Amino acid sequence: MAEAPRKVQVLVVGSGAGGAVTALELARAGLDVCVLEQGSRWKLDEYGRGSLEAMRHLYRRKGMTPILGRVPLGYVEGMCVGGSTEINSGFWHRTPREVLLRWKAQFDVDGATPDELEAHFEWAEDLLGVSTYAGPLPKSSGVFKRGIEAMGWAAQEVPRAAPACKSTNACAAGCPTGSKQGMSRRILPEAEAAGARLLTDCAVQLLLRQGQRVTGVLAVVRRPDGTRELVRIDAEHVFVCAGPTETPALLRRSRIKRHVGDSLRIHPMLKVAAVFPERIDAQDSVLPLLQVKEFWPDISLGGAFFTPGHLAMGLSDNWLENREQMSRYRNMASYYVAVRGSGRGSVRPSLLGDGAPSLRYELSDEDVIHLSKGLARLSTLLLAAGATQVHPTVQGLPSIRSEVEAVRWLDERLPRSGLSLTTVHAFSSCPLGERHDRCALDSFGKVRGFENLHVNDASMLPDSPGVNPQGSVMALARRNAVHFQESLR
């Protein structure tokens, strides 16, 4: 016990989509890997206990991490073993070809071509069992599909990392059946089997630096008896995979600031609740599985997580008019308009209090136009599918009851002051690429100016991928981990 502690060979900060893949790849290559996770490890039977329990235990700051700006946005991310992959819906997209080309053109990314990434996507898809839904589509997907067909728009049923989905509608509270392949299901256990060690309840405060090298981290560990200790962990290599908000905050706290936290990107999202004449029982089935691709990459339409509580939140902007609708919740389902997000955002560690990052994003005019057009199209689609009313989360905007009312928003702009937006997709706060004037990392995730410090999570995506980001994060993380391990030889 008393001998001087060894150095860890590779320290991975965070166990989400980026950190888990890094740990697995490097542990399999025979490196000595330790993963530090700020959240706790939960058992399967502790999952799926409703939104409130999940917010308390699985979400960062109990789900209270809004992004500020003239239009504030609700934003949540996971903070538990597995990170946000434990609380997302498991939707899987390969990074679209156009996006990769754009990254090459704008950020001069070395490699990361569709061909190069294909093997990494296949690797991840194989491990996670990525596939389309096995059973007949649930009602909330069915009515959406009916609308898509009526409009004749391009759409797809999105594959998910949930090969044996039991449709319990618990995605956002941790999948209690174990069907959804969050990182805690397969990737992390395999990493641990390959020798990686996982320390939970460990919040990294600071990277310790010595010139061009990082010597280790300073962290606060919460012990099982509730006491807390400030510890130093020495390491030869550090991979920061703490997510799009905490990674830049940690770097900036450690005085690593060049292009760090200056370019947060998100997919702003506007939700609607649609009332149908027939029973949907969206609260009892998996969320709608189809996405409209007709207007991609600017605008995507799809299905949102639905429970009575989430419905009430969606109706709360016009609560006095809408509250009576709650009794019809069995006939309702929620859908979203998501836009690519061309506004600018930033992440800064806050000086006040416990250093929680302060997140900012200014919605661009283009974002507002896309949201307005998206609302018009989504409402038209839902009305064509048979919905009698569509309630958008816009304060002061009455429910939309006819297609003529809906198409008004093709030409008019929604009022910024009334918008109630959310997002669950954030990235690009430490972009990678060879462009020294805008990239914090080199093309393989190494922090510029450092020999042994890497970033390997959603922060590294140079720009918005325009689709659910988990696939892009995992494929790029694996590519970078392989590159790192080859460079050691």
Place this chain on the structure above:
Amino acid sequence: MDRFGPVLLAITGGGLIAAQAPINARLKLIVGSPLLAAGVSFAVGTLLLGIAVLLTNGQGGVIALGGGPWWAYLGGLCGAVLVTATLVATPRLGVTSTFVAVIVGQVAVAAVIDRFGLFGVAARGLTPTRVAAIGLLAVFLPSVVLSTASQLSTMFGLQPKWRDRVLALASSITSAGAVLRRPRDAVAVAAYSGAVWLFESLMFALLLPVFALPLHLSSAVIAMSVTNLGILVPSSPGFVGSFHYFCAQALASQGVSAGTAMGYAILVHLTFYVPVTLWGAGAILWYGIQVGATAAMARAAKSSPQAETIDGVPVRVIARLEPPRPPAPASNFDIALTEALLTPHGNALDRKALVEVATFMSQEMQALPARLNLMFEVGMATFRFYVRLRTLRSFCALDVERRRAVVHSWAFGPIGLLRQLFRPVRSVALLAYYEQVAVARALSPVPQASTALVLEGTRG
């Protein structure tokens, strides 16, 4: 070195401003009015500047006048206000006290200007003012303290052992201060210390008549403040000497004779310290044994090895920190607010469900990042103040209907900022309420909304 010149110039300017006050005071005696004295003072200044402009050919040119923002021409106004203010204050407070007050104002405004980059000054993260303030604000800025400590110890090339000690010290200071980081607690602490100060200055004041001095609270406050600042300088036990010196000086500066001032200082010191010393001596006798035991335990705890392995990860324990504080329970206001947000017309909610929702809502708001939590608390305090002004009663004392009406007047009113304040509480409260299984179940089988919202035997 290019900063040395400007610093010297600023110090000289500051020194001259201090000299300006007594000079102007003399001028006021001659001309009889503070405003006229200030006017004369500025006229002389204007004349001299005019000559200087002519001698240097007025680099820039008069044509440029009229451009730029309107406030750029009002700098002189600030000077006029300052000079008039010092003219009024100096005879009452003395030169030193006046300038302490002036500097307090200056530093505060300068910090605000620097922080927000007002008047075209480049906003900067770390000015000398803020470096000085960091010591005081360690409590509120823990992450800055930690990263600064780390950076400094690396900069000075400290050995890992010493670097760890610096970091341990930094984090124990900040973690001990964590209690103040919750806005409600900080306000409470400020209120308590305000009360203590008031009480102490009353004591200073009540002893004034003993020496036939006029009972002025202002002289008592000055005497107390100067004394308390003075005894911050490490000195003798019980501050014997330093206490007397500063207390007597403060009084003497207000025209009290030296002998009387010293007598007063001795009496105040005895009044403060004799009872405390006697109580303390007794307490040491009573609790001495326990103190010894605690010290022994602390030594034992420290001797445990610092190098450890937690879950297979080798770590070096640098410091043990205060356990995190559990979130505060829902207050009566939280419950009253939740009830006003949720209750539909003419219906009452189950009390237990209400408390559960209020507790969740209050914990979520406390989970917000500190800055947002502070903004929220300030907003809610303003709301409660508004309710009290409008109804002459506290929010909690109103019946549900009136509470609902006043909440709606803000939450769905015409002012965007007020709507924003209520949006997060409302959506969190609605989420928590409708996530309860019994609520959802009660909603559906009975389609009439009014009866469906009544809760019986809720189980979350």
